Amino acid sequence: MGNKQTIFTDEQLDAYQDCTFFTRKEILRLHARYHELAPHLVPMDYTNEPDCKLPLALIVNMPELKENPFRNRIVESFSEDGMGNLSFNEFVDMFSVLSEMAPRELKAIYAFKIYDYNVDNYLCKEDLKKTLNKLTKEELTPEEVDLVCDKTIEEADLDGDNKLSYSDFENMITRAPDFLSTFHIRI
């Protein structure tokens, strides 16, 4: 891994520490993880903020994400270009939001983005269908999927527009007892 001081300057580490839910050590570990995804692409020296992005295919193969049915969506929603290319900043951002320390509100925002497949800031029925099919590996019949999606919308849709806006989603998710414990990746 080399000498710690050469990867980030002190100020950089401080800034990361204040901007994320990680400690210095964890930031360095995250960098090591990021580095080992593509050793020839990612520089060891981040002091001058090199611009380097890793494609979705690499990141999705991390053991933390590999089994997640929403892995592509997670990476996409954290990437600035929406295509899933993550810079180190975005990489840190992703795990910071998914860390245990992140507050419910923040997690809810990103969860909403993750489940919003067509990126229109609404969870419409198509989004729900996709989510459901990912969750159940398409084991439900189309009728069942329909029923479940309708029910979900009926339960959570407060303004009756037949799709879930963020406020609908937030209202629902903040009361879910398991949300915090399940929307969480340890790295």
Added chain:
Amino acid sequence: MYVSLCVSVDSASHRRNNRRQGAGRGGAKSRGRGKKPASDEEEDEEEEEDDGPRGRRSRGANKKKPAKKRGDDDEEEGDESEDEGPKRRRGGAGGKGGVKGKKGGKAQQDSDGEEESDDGKGKKGKKGGAKKGGKKEVNDGKGKKGDDKGKEKKEDKDKKKKKKGDSSSDSSDSDGEEEESMSEGEMAKLMEEVEEKKKLIGIIRNKPWRMKKRLTEFKEAQQFVDKFEGALGKGKGRKWYAYKVMMTKVLMGLPYGSIPRKTVPRADQDTAQDYSVLMDVNVRAQSCTKLNSKCKSFFLSLQGYCKYSVLFYGYYNSQRTIGLLKFRLPLSYFMVGIGTFGYSLMVVIRTMAKNADVGGGDGDEGEFTFAWKMFTSWDYLIGNAETADNKYASITTSFKESIVDEQENQKDENIHLRRFLRVLANFLIICSLGGSGYLIYFVVKRSQEFANRTDLSWYEKNELEIIMSLLGLVCPPLFETIAELEDYHPRIALKWQLGRIFALFLGNLYTFLFALFDEVNTKLEEEQSIQNASIWAIKEYYANFSRMINDSEVTPPPMDPADVIRGPCWETAVGIEFVKLTVSDIQVTYLTILIGDFARAVIVRFLNYCWCWDLEAGFPSYGEFDISGNVLGLVFNQGMIWMGAFYAPGLVGINVLRLLSSMYYQCWAVMATNVPHERVFKASKSNNFYMGLLLLILFLSLLPVVYTVMSLPPSFDCGPFSGKTKMYNVIMETIDLDLPAFVGSLFSYAANPGLIIPAVLLMVLAIYYLNSVSEAYKNSNMELKKKMQMARDEEKNRRNNMDSTNQVLKDLEDLLPNRSLAPPAVPPEPGSCSPHTRPGKGVNLQKDVALASPNPNSQRPVNRAPGPRPGLEPGAGRGRGRGPPPT
């Protein structure tokens, strides 16, 4: 993909570096924004709203820097700036801009030189320039939107901008000098701003921003704080970091002797290392109580050496203070025993309260069944392929179950038969509970008879433990079978089942306890006689001693400690019973896993090759891991530890060992031999059901301990409380002897019934009050919920255009006989209303379709033209809007 990516990365990095220097935050930001899909525009707005409460001023300061650049750009691209004009006015309008300008000017002075020489570092300078600009240009304000749109052009113009930036800062320089001094009000405003920035630094990690934005915002804020706090003469900002570093250094590594906490007091220094002083006293005292018998104990017969080991109550002696530090063993024994209960109670109750707070209570269950299942059922921590497969399966099952539930919600059958069956089931279960209780009582009685005999077989010695373990093994499946009769919903059935098993365990434990108390009472009587005898013997001895040798110094009788006459020490006996129970419980659990799961799995796996039916899918199959049963076992085990820990302090250690080993052992068993439960029951910490059970068992195990502590006399010759009439006297003693006199009188006042009764009354009243308050809150909560539901329904009605007021009219319409004959202008009858409702309906239906086309319920209207309505069922769309609120 790779190659192209690298190329783009390269060029991007070039560009970025350029712009870092040139445009600071605005540049970095706009670059990202511009690339993103259109939907992110909305997100931007969200962010802006997020910023709102932080105050416009700080925002203005933030945004102005890039805005200034924009302003410069705008001079060249006038067409754009006109669009943005109104928006920008927000930030930069009015006198505030003027204030900013002054500040900016001030800042400018500090950093002017830097700016000239090095653009990259010239952030401060730029800020100053930007603020200056804010004063001058009305449409400066926020150029965020402008940034987004003009990003590409901007990128091309990095260099130009740099020049512009320089020139603008030059021009503002002179302005800044004019307004050199700040007035009081400006100072205050600046300070406010600094405070806001600081607040931002504190919460920046909670902002839903891109990391890049966060980093730049953070840097800006910090620089701002650093600079202006210095300017305001506080200097806190600059020192803040240094302080932090210093503090961590101080706390980490002060050497020995640097602060009082780490130094031995002068008076004790001579003897501090004389540990032997302490040890000596201890050893001499303890040797009297130990018996040098052989350690012939193995697991189930805890006699011999173990009986006198540190595990049990009898080991601890009653010397009031030990050593120079005056360690008060009896007092600390008592306090630890009671404190453990207090602490456990607090922890359990706090956890429950937190769960109730976070989970919103169990009352909300069912409101969001499907939504929660959809969005929270996947555990993002899963990183194992097999686990993931199991999770997929269980999620699918749970969805299917919910669907079935939903479909069969309204079904009801022969209620009388079901009632009868339920009563019958409960009757059977009560019978078996009573039977098991009696069985245990019987066995305990029998074991007391056995206690007087010496020719016991292994079974007879351990009969009680074996019976209890067997009951625990046999009864739960029996209950499960009986519960089939009741036909409850699985979730409710599970709770019943758990409750019954719990009752069984508890009943058994309490029967056992009562039997134990019988034994204790007989031991107490026995002890009385022994005590009398030994007192008499010692008196005799002393009388003889002082007569023979005329010496006032009393030396203990020259007797081998092993030969001293001793009482039965009931406390140790109780402790032994609990340890035996725990150990046998461990054995039974481990053996059950080994035989019931492992052997079964081996047989199923390997005999399957030569068997006439499929063993894996058919009858025996693999064992299921019984989560709820195991959790219950843990809860119960914990109860036993609580109860036994006072009389057998070593039990805690045994339990820790047990938990550690059983974690790994059961983990292995689960992975190797079990299949996942078909329906996953969440036994998480957030489930107050289990916490409730834990609380109940804590309370119930508290009772016997407190009873013995408060009412039974301790043994006269063993344990820390020997020689006292009651155990709690140790507290009185401490108050009398060690604390100043006024504390004693204080306690005596506090213990006065005249004070206690009002205090209890007050507490009762407080409970009553809080209860009624919470009741009121609950009511208003319900009201609000109802209101929300109503608003929601109304909205839905409006959207679906199934206005309830129009319903009657529509029915009337449908009743009209001639509408198929004359399509366009059919209903003359509802006259004034029909033209009103019809078009509306058409429009909204289209909207409906557009919003949720695949919805089978709303599908129907699509086929229908807005005009005539052939064969439209009267209740077609109405049901949705009007039905009872979904629960």
